[in-house]
Amino acid sequence: MNAATTTTPALPAPITTLPLRAALHVALTLAGATLVTAIAVRLAVAADARDLLGFGFAGVPADAGTAAGIFATNTRVLGGVLAACVAVQLGRRQPGDGLPGALLSVLVTVCDAAVLLGCALHALYVGAAIGAYGTRTLEVLVAHGPVEIAAFALALGLYVTARRRTVAVRVTVMTALVAVALLALGALLETFA
Template sequence: MTALTARASAIGGGVLVAIGCVALVVALAGADAAREALGLTFPGLPRTLGSAEEVFAANARLLGVTAIAAAVATLLRGTGWAGRVPVALCDLALALGCALHVLLVGAALGGYGAKALAYILPHGPVELAGFSIGLALYAEARVGRLTARAAVGPVVLAIALLAVAAGLEVFTGA
């Protein structure tokens, strides 16, 4: 197992545990409040290629943010204080984005249970794998172990996973 694979697995596992913890707390302490706050209706997506393209484009933009952050971390590594500030801002942006998604998915699962799970499967784990690869690339760049050449394969894999996830979300989701 490569360092990148191990890191992506740890990130994905950590996100799943965090979502599960949020879901458990919400289910035990505030399912009604979560449903009221979220107001989800679960209408589903139109089963069209256009819908799949829109889902993929939205996810690809999020993956692009991690790729830009990885480039910033790589380019500014070793530049002293001036380089630390933009990298810290990247850390903050990625952490907030991840936390928001964990809270929303966890609250949906805790508030709606099996109904929410039906909308998350089967695409959710595939999507999480794609994003975990992107975040692992950032983490590797952050510690100086990422080269542009080494990033190409994982980026292509992450993009492919997000494309598959978009298809699954649109054409097989609840």
């Protein structure tokens, strides 16, 4: 046996920058899915969707408790995405580093399914609301929506990146901090703007 056959191949260097390109791809993909849903609902079942959704558009109370509640809800969802990022990074570890490979494969598959299902449901819900109520929904979303989309797209971009490559721990932490800050801003805008 020579040295070339006994060494393990070198892993690519970990990603060391925020996953902005992946976040942009995620945002555009989700925006496209939301738009397709909105058009389909508007053309086919707008009245039924309004009956099902039953939005009143009364707004939310403009107080700190409301902002904190919105922030807490969105942060829990973000936490799920970030936990999935950590889980898929465990799946990138070398054999013998901890959990058995089969268990890691199942964990990654469960994370993929959960993230995909969450994204699909959100795109369907928001798309249905836009299709059902048109500009009334857009008026409600215009202040806080882009900020929240940026936060979740950043976390989902991290997830997509983590599925393909090893991500430096500091990148995961920085992504989480930026996303949480954006969600805090979004909660304030949703409550007070």
